[in-house]
Each structure stands twice: as structure tokens, then as C-alpha cells.
Amino acid sequence: MAQLTLKNLGKSFDGTDVIADLSLDVADGELVCLLGPSGSGKSTVLRMVGGFETPERGAILIDGEDVTDVPPEKRPTGMVFQSHALWSHMSVADNVAFGLKLRRLPKAEIRRQVTEALDLVGLGDFGARRVWQLSGGQQQRVAIARALVLKPKILLLDEPFASLDQHLRERLREELRDIQRRLGITTLFVTHGQDEALALADRIIVLRGGEIEQAASPDRMYRSPETRFVAGFIGSMNFPACDMRGGRADHPLFPVEAVVPNGPIELAIRPEALTVSPGRSAGMSARVHRQTDYGTHLLLDIVLEDGARLKAMCPPSGAFEAGQEVGLSASHVALFRDGVKLAEVRPDQRAGLREVAHV
Numbered sequence: 001m002a003q004l005t006l007k008n009l010g011k012s013f014d015g016t017d018v019i020a021d022l023s024l025d026v027a028d029g030e031l032v033c034l035l036g037p038s039g040s041g042k043s044t045v046l047r048m049v050g051g052f053e054t055p056e057r058g059a060i061l062i063d064g065e066d067v068t069d070v071p072p073e074k075r076p077t078g079m080v081f082q083s084h085a086l087w088s089h090m091s092v093a094d095n096v097a098f099g100l101k102l103r104r105l106p107k108a109e110i111r112r113q114v115t116e117a118l119d120l121v122g123l124g125d126f127g128a129r130r131v132w133q134l135s136g137g138q139q140q141r142v143a144i145a146r147a148l149v150l151k152p153k154i155l156l157l158d159e160p161f162a163s164l165d166q167h168l169r170e171r172l173r174e175e176l177r178d179i180q181r182r183l184g185i186t187t188l189f190v191t192h193g194q195d196e197a198l199a200l201a202d203r204i205i206v207l208r209g210g211e212i213e214q215a216a217s218p219d220r221m222y223r224s225p226e227t228r229f230v231a232g233f234i235g236s237m238n239f240p241a242c243d244m245r246g247g248r249a250d251h252p253l254f255p256v257e258a259v260v261p262n263g264p265i266e267l268a269i270r271p272e273a274l275t276v277s278p279g280r281s282a283g284m285s286a287r288v289h290r291q292t293d294y295g296t297h298l299l300l301d302i303v304l305e306d307g308a309r310l311k312a313m314c315p316p317s318g319a320f321e322a323g324q325e326v327g328l329s330a331s332h333v334a335l336f337r338d339g340v341k342l343a344e345v346r347p348d349q350r351a352g353l354r355e356v357a358h359v
């Protein structure tokens with residue numbers, strides 16, 4: 001199918017750099033999610049790839065061919081927007097057929113391709129309906145069919161499911177993933193939902209202030225965030241602070257040995273990496289402040305003696321009471337200083353935690 005290359009892209013609005021110098025390779029058939037907070041430049045990157053914004057610097061290549069100055073309608077890209085921009089008075093089939101008509105394909109061929117595209121998104125029987133007669137999820141499926149019917153080399157989606165309720169969003173996400181795999185189409189998907197990115201992507205690109213903060217598989221992004229920003233942005237994370245002295249973090253609950261220069265650090269601990277047991281911790285008192293039952297797990301809000309708050313995930317069977325004193329231990333801790341990861345440590349039977357990976 002197709003490979004996408006972004007080379008040193010730069011874009012500013014009103015004299016302010018929104019994208020400073022962004023380079024990215026998307027492999028043939030890969031689904032890449034651009035993830036980041038509002039205003040981080042995700043849509044701007046996508047719109048530049050689609051030809052709706054012009055970069056001031058850099059180049060966009062599709063299969064090695066420079067398309068930077070090619071207008072959107074001539075690019076081998078198909079775009080799906082959050083607001084699907086369908087013509088509500090027209091039939092579903094006519095909406096999907098629109099681009100093919102512009103290409104002046106024979107009528108019978110248009111009908112065949114429209115049917116094929118609607119079948120692909122599970123709307124084979126809906127061709128004659130008016131768009132306004134469809135649900136939000138069905139309308140978004142039509143928008144995807146309309147993009148795919150033109151057989152683009154690259155599929156671009158800008159928060160396509162953001163306006164749908166959670167169940168529908170999850171279903172459409174799975175359907176899109178199936179379609180994308182079946183077609184093997186190279187895809188760039190913009191979202192600010194980390195769960196969406198974790199569920200969909202082959203690779204996640206976290207954008208922050210128009211720059212790539214980290215690029216990694218969902219698994220790696222979750223298990224081994226490289227920066228404090230990514231650690232806090234993806235999933236839930238506790239960040240108890242302490243000092244590093246003589247190769248030892250002096251946190252009373254989470255003593256960590258690591259080759260890290262002395263000075264203040266933050267320990268990054270996932271709620272599911274904390275083990276909570278009844279009784280008092282050796283180093284410092286910790287009490288359950290609140291317990292929320294999510295069915296699949298309990299989420300404990302724990303207050304430490306020094307006032308710090310931690311979230312801990314427990315099996316649904318291990319209920320605690322508010323105010324109960326508990327013991328805590330961590331199975332995986334990363335050390336951050338000035339926003340950057342210094343080391344990652346896992347437990348050791350002899351001495352609590354010791355360093356296993358030094359970054």
C-alpha cells in the first residue's frame with residue numbers, strides 16, 4: 001500500500017510556531033495515533049498531510065513522492081472529520097458516490113464501488129436512506145465509507161468518534177480497526193483520548209507543544225514512559241516525591257536503590273503496581289481515605305502520613321474500610337527528575353527495590 005514520510009515540517013499561525021520541526025515515518029499499513037492535549041498541534045499535522053494546511057517548512061512524501069504542494073483533492077489521502085460534513089438532504093449512496101462522480105466514472109461502476117464501500121462499514125442496506133434518518137454512529141460510518149470509496153493510499157481521521165457516546169465509540173473503534181487491518185491501509189488517527197490511542201494504535205505519537213514527546217507502541221508507552229509528561233498523560237500515575245541520597249531514594253515507603261545523582265526526585269508508580277495489605281507500613285502510616293468499587297477492581301484513595309495522596313488498584317475481593325491503616329509496597333517504580341526519566345526499578349526479594357534498568 002503506502003508509506004508516509006513527514007520531513008522537518010514547520011507551521012505557524014499569526015507568527016507563533018505551532019509545529020516547529022516535526023519528522024515522522026509511518027510504515028506501510030501502520031495505524032499511527034497522534035495523541036496529545038488540546039492545542040498540541042495534532043489536527044494541524046493531519047491537515048497538512050491532507051493538504052488543508054500548507055507547511056511553511058519541510059516536506060510530505062507519500063511512497064517517496066513529494067505531495068507538499070499538491071491540492072487536497074489531488075492527494076492520495078482520504079479524510080474523516082469529527083463533524084462528518086455529510087450532505088444531510090442527500091441519500092447515503094449519493095454521499096458516498098460524490099467523489100466518484102467527480103472522477104466521472106461510469107454509473108454502473110459507481111454503483112458497484114458505493115455498494116462495496118457501504119458493505120465494508122456494515123451499511124449495505126442503507127444506501128437509499130437520507131443521512132438525517134441515520135444515527136450518529138451510522139453517519140460516521142458513512143463518512144468513513146465516503147473516504148474509503150476513493151481508495152486513498154493514506155486514511156486520515158480527526159477525532160472521528162469524539163461526539164459519540166462511550167459504548168458506540170468503543171464499537172466503532174473496533175470496527176475501524178478491523179476494516180483498517182483488512183484493507184491494510186496506512187492510517188493516521190488524531191485523538192486526545194489516551195484509551196482510544198492505546199486500543200487502536202500500532203504506534204502512538206505523543207505531541208506536546210507541536211513536538212514529539214515520545215513515539216512508541218501502546219504497550220511500551222504505558223509501561224515505560226520516557227518523560228514525566230507522558231507518564232502523567234497516559235493512564236493514571238502516582239508521583240510521590242523524595243530525595244535521592246547516596247544511591248538511595250529516602251521515601252519511607254518505597255526505598256529504591258539506583259545510580260542517580262543526589263537531589264530531589266519523583267517516583268512514578270502505577271496504581272496497579274501498588275500492593276495494599278491490612279496493617280501498618282513499616283516506614284510511614286498510610287490510611288484508606290476512600291474506596292471506589294468499579295466491579296472489575298477497587299480503586300483506593302490512600303493518604304500518607306505526610307499528606308501525600310496515592311491511588312491503588314486492588315482486586316474486587318480485597319475490600320478495605322475508610323480510615324483503615326494499610327501497608328503498601330510497589331512492584332515497579334520509575335525515577336524522574338526535571339521531567340525526565342533517570343531509572344526504572346523492580347522489586348528485589350532481599351532489599352525492597354533495586355535498580356534493574358538505568359536509563
Ligand SMILES: Nc1ncnc2c1ncn2[C@@H]1O[C@H](COP(=O)(O)OP(=O)(O)OP(=O)(O)O)[C@@H](O)[C@H]1O
Nearest residue numbers: 013014018036037038039040041042043044045192
Ligand atoms: N487556522 C488557525 N488559525 C490560527 N491558529 C490556529 C489555526 N488552527 C490551529 N491554530 C492554533 O494552533 C494550535 C494547534 O492547534 P491544533 O488544532 O492543531 O491542536 P490539536 O492538538 O488538534 O487540538 P484539539 O485537540 O483541541 O483539536 C492551537 O494553539 C490553535 O489555536
